[in-house]
Amino acid sequence: xxxxxxxxxxxxxxxxxxxxxxxxxxxxxxxxxxxxxxxxxxxxxxxxxxxxxxxxxxxxxxxxxxxxxxxxxxxxxxxxxxxxxxxxxxxxxxxxxxxxxxxxxxxxxxxxxxxxxxxxxxxxxxxxxxxxxxxxxxxxxxxxxxxxxxxxxxxxxxxxxxxxxxxxxxxxxxxxxxxxxxxxxxxxxxxxxxxxxxxxxxxxxxxxxxxxxxxxxxxxxxxxxxxxxxxxxxxxxxxxxxxxxxxxxxxxxxxxxxxxxxxxxxxxxxxxxxxxxxxxxxxxxxxxxxxxxxxxxxxxxxxxxxxxxxxxxxxxxxxxxxxxxxxxxxxxxxxxxxxxxxxxxxxxxxxxxxxxxxxxxxxxxxxxxx
Amino acid sequence: xxxxxxxxxxxxxxxxxxxxxxxxxxxxxxxxxxxxxxxxxxxxxxxxxxxxxxxxxxxxxxxxxxxxxxxxxxxxxxxxxxxxxxxxxxxxxxxxxxxxxxxxxx
Numbered sequence: 001x002x003x004x005x006x007x008x009x010x011x012x013x014x015x016x017x018x019x020x021x022x023x024x025x026x027x028x029x030x031x032x033x034x035x036x037x038x039x040x041x042x043x044x045x046x047x048x049x050x051x052x053x054x055x056x057x058x059x060x061x062x063x064x065x066x067x068x069x070x071x072x073x074x075x076x077x078x079x080x081x082x083x084x085x086x087x088x089x090x091x092x093x094x095x096x097x098x099x100x101x102x103x104x105x106x107x108x109x110x111x112x113x114x115x116x117x118x119x120x121x122x123x124x125x126x127x128x129x130x131x132x133x134x135x136x137x138x139x140x141x142x143x144x145x146x147x148x149x150x151x152x153x154x155x156x157x158x159x160x161x162x163x164x165x166x167x168x169x170x171x172x173x174x175x176x177x178x179x180x181x182x183x184x185x186x187x188x189x190x191x192x193x194x195x196x197x198x199x200x201x202x203x204x205x206x207x208x209x210x211x212x213x214x215x216x217x218x219x220x221x222x223x224x225x226x227x228x229x230x231x232x233x234x235x236x237x238x239x240x241x242x243x244x245x246x247x248x249x250x251x252x253x254x255x256x257x258x259x260x261x262x263x264x265x266x267x268x269x270x271x272x273x274x275x276x277x278x279x280x281x282x283x284x285x286x287x288x289x290x291x292x293x294x295x296x297x298x299x300x301x302x303x304x305x306x307x308x309x310x311x312x313x314x315x316x317x318x319x320x321x322x323x324x325x326x327x328x329x330x331x332x333x334x335x336x337x338x339x340x341x342x343x344x345x346x347x348x349x350x351x352x353x354x355x356x357x358x359x360x361x362x363x364x365x366x367x368x369x370x
Numbered sequence: 371x372x373x374x375x376x377x378x379x380x381x382x383x384x385x386x387x388x389x390x391x392x393x394x395x396x397x398x399x400x401x402x403x404x405x406x407x408x409x410x411x412x413x414x415x416x417x418x419x420x421x422x423x424x425x426x427x428x429x430x431x432x433x434x435x436x437x438x439x440x441x442x443x444x445x446x447x448x449x450x451x452x453x454x455x456x457x458x459x460x461x462x463x464x465x466x467x468x469x470x471x472x473x474x475x476x
Contacts, residue, residue, distance in 0.1 A: 012414050045381070
């Protein structure tokens with residue numbers, strides 16, 4: 001069974017969490033902290049793109065697309081043919097009757113028949129189901145497509161209200177027309193929006209409270225007050241969030257910045273294995289680093305690594321970039337050999353981070369020319 | 371049991387280290403417990419690579435630098451090609467860090 005990189009990582013995360021659970025519960029901070037650790041770890045991994053999709057404990061299904069949540073009512077709207085939640089423009093919702101229809105002011109319930117007669121002699125003998133920009137095309141031409149919606153909308157069917165809801169009633173608030181009381185009733189009674197939290201707080205006045213904090217000028221005092229409360233509540237909440245970038249407790253600064261440099265070990269950052277072989281057995285033919293008189297030993301056990309002996313100009317070019325952008329292979333080696341200038345190595349159990357991708361391998365063979 | 375801290379430099383290891391750092395800074399976690407988690411990560415990662423991964427890779431390139439110190443080989447390659455069953459990647463510069471596999475079995 002070929003497991004993807006993402007699946008292996010998820011397995012590792014779960015394995016680690018399971019194994020440390022006992023340590024957390026017995027005398028430790030508890031299960032909740034462990035869950036938080038796991039959640040944060042997984043979130044960071046997803047941000048890096050190392051794991052993908054929603055994490056299911058049993059499997060990793062693909063993210064289900066939102067699907068066509070097209071409300072049925074949209075199909076009934078003659079002029080809404082483009083997007084699901086496209087809010088009709090203000091003109092379409094509340095046709096300024098004198099502008100749109102110089103012929104006749106729209107009267108609810110009585111307009112339909114009369115307006116349908118009109119397109120006969122005109123350019124568009126089509127049915128009102130014609131989509132597109134007919135309503136907003138020309139002044140002076142009767143827009144029968146505008147009229148049917150008006151009486152229909154006056155009845156406040158579900159669809160239009162939902163559309164308005166998605167723009168948080170901004171249009172309606174700005175308009176302040178007579179349609180608002182009916183809209184307001186809808187909002188109070190639907191209870192399906194998150195606004196339902198606010199609806200009980202505010203008396204159902206001729207407005208719709210906004211959640212985005214941008215108060216309109218022509219709001220009444222009560223609404224402005226309420227919004228002010230909301231904003232201040234949000235600000236208070238924000239200020240109560242403890243900062244994580246403040247002063248660092250003593251003794252831990254090194255740990256934060258240098259992974260692997262924990263005080264109990266006292267090893268240099270270059271030391272990848274905790275197996276400190278006593279009396280370092282350096283094999284022949286290797287650049288031996290035995291005794292160093294350099295200032296600034298990293299620790300007591302290991303001699304300095306003499307990093308500066310390398311080609312500084314070549315190495316610095318890459319160190320200037322983010323370390324994460326570096327193409328890195330971490331593995332274990334079985335054998336490294338050299339014949340003249342040809343190097344061969346066999347590696348195992350490695351993680352490669354190349355071209356922003358993580359690739360795992362169980363065996364690798366390398367051939368390099370020096 | 372000894373572990374290779376090598377894998378802490380990988381993406382998954384760095385994410386874990388950052389998470390642990392944040393939690394220790396905020397006091398949610400003690401440093402000792404954080405270190406225990408990292409050690410467990412070393413073990414779990416090593417085991418997962420042995421058991422769950424099946425793919426093989428071949429690497430070719432020009433060796434710019436080699437270093438062997440403390441039983442750790444570090445190679446810096448130029449114009450390297452990494453090939454496995456599914457795909458091939460070319461990079462201008464790559465760094466390989468490899469620990470001695472025999473040390474874990476000691």
